[in-house]
Amino acid sequence: MSVPDQTLRDLVIGNRILAHQNVVDAYGHISVRHPSNPEHFLLSRSRGPELVVEADIMEFTLDGKVVGDDRRPPYTERFIHGAMYEARPDVNAVVHSHAEETLAFGLTNVPMKPVIHLARSMGPHVPVWDIADKFGDNTDLLVANVDHGRDLAERMGDAAVTLMRGHGFTAASASIVDVVRLAVYLPVNARVLTMAMAFGSYKALAAGEISGRSGFDPGLPAYWRAWEYWARRAGVGDRLGEMP
Amino acid sequence: MSVPDQTLRDLVIGNRILAHQNVVDAYGHISVRHPSNPEHFLLSRSRGPELVVEADIMEFTLDGKVVGDDRRPPYTERFIHGAMYEARPDVNAVVHSHAEETLAFGLTNVPMKPVIHLARSMGPHVPVWDIADKFGDNTDLLVANVDHGRDLAERMGDAAVTLMRGHGFTAASASIVDVVRLAVYLPVNARVLTMAMAFGSYKALAAGEISGRSGFDPGLPAYWRAWEYWARRAGVGDRLGEMP
Amino acid sequence: MSVPDQTLRDLVIGNRILAHQNVVDAYGHISVRHPSNPEHFLLSRSRGPELVVEADIMEFTLDGKVVGDDRRPPYTERFIHGAMYEARPDVNAVVHSHAEETLAFGLTNVPMKPVIHLARSMGPHVPVWDIADKFGDNTDLLVANVDHGRDLAERMGDAAVTLMRGHGFTAASASIVDVVRLAVYLPVNARVLTMAMAFGSYKALAAGEISGRSGFDPGLPAYWRAWEYWARRAGVGDRLGEMP
Amino acid sequence: MSVPDQTLRDLVIGNRILAHQNVVDAYGHISVRHPSNPEHFLLSRSRGPELVVEADIMEFTLDGKVVGDDRRPPYTERFIHGAMYEARPDVNAVVHSHAEETLAFGLTNVPMKPVIHLARSMGPHVPVWDIADKFGDNTDLLVANVDHGRDLAERMGDAAVTLMRGHGFTAASASIVDVVRLAVYLPVNARVLTMAMAFGSYKALAAGEISGRSGFDPGLPAYWRAWEYWARRAGVGDRLGEMP
Secondary structure (H helix, E strand, O other), X not given: OOOOHHHHHHHHHHHHHHHHOOOOOOOOEEEEEOOOOOOEEEEEEOOOHHHOOHHHEEEEEOOOOEOOOOOOOEOOOHHHHHHHHHHOXXXXXXXXXXXXXXXXXXXXXXXXXXXXXXXXHHXXXXXXXXXXXXXXXXXXXXXXXXXXXXXXXXXXXXXXXXXXXOOEXXXXXXXXXXXXXXXXXXXXXXXXXXXXXXXXXXXXXXXXXXXXXXXXXXXXXXXXXXXXXXXXXXXXXXXXXXXX | OOOOHHHHHHHHXXXXXXXXXXXXXXXXXXXXXXXXXXXXXXXXXXXXXXXXXXXHEEEEEOXXXXXXXXXXXXXXXXXXXXXXXXXXXXXXXXXXXXXXXXXXXXXXXXXXXXXXXXXXXXXXXXXXXXXXXXXXXXXXXXXXXXXXXXXXXXHHOOOOEEXXXXXXXXXXXXXXXXXXXXXXXXXXXXHHHHHHHHHOOOOOOOHHHHHHHHHXXXXXXXXXXXHHHHHHHOOOHHHOOOOO | OOOOHHHHHHHHHHHHHHHHOOOOOOOOEEEEEXXXXXXXXXXXXXXXXXXXXXXXXXXXXXXXXXXXXXXOOEOOOHXXXXXXXXXXXXXXXXXXXXXXXXXXXXXXXXXXXXXXXXXXXXXXXXXXXXXXXXXXXXXXXXOOOHHHHHHHHHHHOOOOEEEEOOOEEEEEEOOHHHHHHHXXXXXXXXXXXXXXXXHOOOOXXXXXXXXXXXXXXXXXXXXXXXXXXXXXXXXXXXXXXXXX | OOOOHHHHHHHHHXXXXXXXXXXXXXXXXXXXXXXXXXXXXXXXXXXXXXXXXXXXXXXXXXXXXXXXXXXXXXXXXXXXXXXXXXXXXXXXXXXXXXXXXXXXXXXXXXXXXXXXXXXHHHOOOOOEEOHHHHHOOOOOOOOOOHHHHHHHHHHHOOOOEEEEOOOEXXXXXXXXXXXXXXXXXXXXXXXXXXXXXXXXXXXXXXXXXXXXXXXXXXXXXXXXHHHHHHHHHOOOHHHOXXXX
């Protein structure tokens, strides 16, 4: 089934925003569930997100197999994305990132709590997945097959974000716009939290302040404003669609 | 009543400087009191400050109602600005920002004191406003109506800056040039203070060293120098007016 | 007496490098002693260093008076420079900066020691000058007259750098190339030292490792390499003279 | 013996990537062993790596002597490179850097352990070399002759990286692509580790997670992806060869 042009453009915009905002570098990626086939997802070929264009997008089944006769090298860690779509019908877009401000939380027992309103969509609890718990010490920490991906998804449960020890994080949400926003503000929240912890005791967001997460409305001007701004800064303003 | 062209240009310059200096990102805004109608103020439509041009400026009453038949979406948090102008006749320009270096001070009991001479216009005491104190935990922390705005203004009292827990800060001053300067150096002061606190006990500015605040003279070359420099760096040097 | 063209160009290069390397912003300045009249020095008019060109350079006597009938506004703090040239015949170039990484050392009792070889020209001991010690609390911390400048120079003694509490630092050296190098690496040394102090006890440079300072040889390719590199990055490579 | 054009281009790409990624500034350098004469190596003349082009590359013997009648000034510290190639037949490319995030580990007794998978090629143990241990306090800390270089190589043993107290680090690996990758991610690892140490106890990479180092395969798309991405960002994408 063919993919709407704007979906491809939005996925390119997502790649470029994440690169421009330093959420990803040569590594890290963003995918979207196929709009008309929930058993497939769309993800760039193996390429730095800053360089991705529409023609780089490949189609995969949820167990990470390439759809069609596309022979270009895919990302090793496409299994992260497939496992999320398999386990979570509410999820339509996934980001995997090595953003360094989040990494220390995955190496220690310090919980990564939401403390700023811009990051409230991260939810009240961020689990930490350690690949060694199930697969031992002889891995390169990458999510390199379906089993790794499913174990990650199981640890994530219904959370919006999971930290991956010594590796990075995976974020999942209802749309490309929403998951990019979450991925951009997660490192900001991590920096603010790190600073507050050094000061002493701090006040995290309350349950009521967080629960707005499920109420994401992409039609709000305030959400579109950030998407438009980041896209223009990243040089892909010409790919922007209509505000929903 | 019509707005002088240079007022609109100065407001655009203020938007662009704050964006270029990383005081605001997609969010945060700057307003100015209407030069000939103190019951109105001027503020961009809902748009990232880096993208704002003169045509984006809208006019509001102090309770946040749009003046005229302008149907463009306004910022949700325009009530911050109206409440400041209502409570403080000395205030002619307001900045709201989420600058991350200041956020930890709003999450803890650590006072944000002035320690560098460039930030002395922040005054001796920066109050912290917690929206939950009056409105409980079921908010998204935004100043979304007149009541929120007035509560913030009440907490601010006659201070130059108020921290907003989990959200950011609001700064108010006599002019656009002055409030931009304050908003630029507040995060610098926060970084220096954070570093000094890690070293141990530190010396804050003395009362006499701070009290120059009321004596702001926009005609001084030293003040104009920063405004000109920041404007040129932000690419809006062509909008600069004459040095007062 | 006329000033050699290359001296003016070198002073412009110094301004631009310091701005590009974030050692100065709208504030901070660099001067050079007049090559043929040791009782005069050269310094830009009141302007952000990133914008300075040759035509902005003014000439001053050591007590900060403008030479000739130049009516352009000078920097308020030109007295820093004059007092250095007056007190220190070995000094031919001076930088004043607010570089934030150095400020915390001026607010506390923590000594700013040299720990990296690139900063060894800062010398073994960096005194802290507090304007309040002699002039009380009713200043704006600026070096606004000859008395302030001379008190600063007295505190500095024969050091290469003095911290100014709540304000910044002043560095003095034998040439423009040398003082720019010192001003660029001082904040780097401060960041490394801050990190090392958080780790615990650290090893500072030994006396023998520092004492090379007096042996600065501008003819060494390794010194010229940095000057050339910084100048080209700052967009003023076309002003470079011959390697001495 | 003549050097293949792509080797020269790769060495230029390496220089530019290291500069663009802030691993080197005016100082620091990268070399490669001569592809057809293992007793020689290739290194730029004394020049900031961001400015290096193919014509700047000089040829040296392992004791740091210039090959041929090339009279251009070489880097003072070319002895670092020669000593590595002399002591380690497995090494074909060397980076020397002053990256500031790594420096504090060389000033203290805190071990720089690998904690993120992208840095696993740094190996399990990073020794610290202190020039003063053998050569006393009357040096400028530079590796200025063959004896300094050989002492550094001896301390390094079979490690991939050695810290140099008060100075920087040296990294050695099988190829230009591999050593650049190591040099880029070493400061990232240092920042994450510094943050984790401030949180409390942390989990470093396990032995099995690190041991993949010897298995570097430059033919993997995932390795090429970073090389291509960094080269394009640094403006030298036109020099890229074919993916191996």
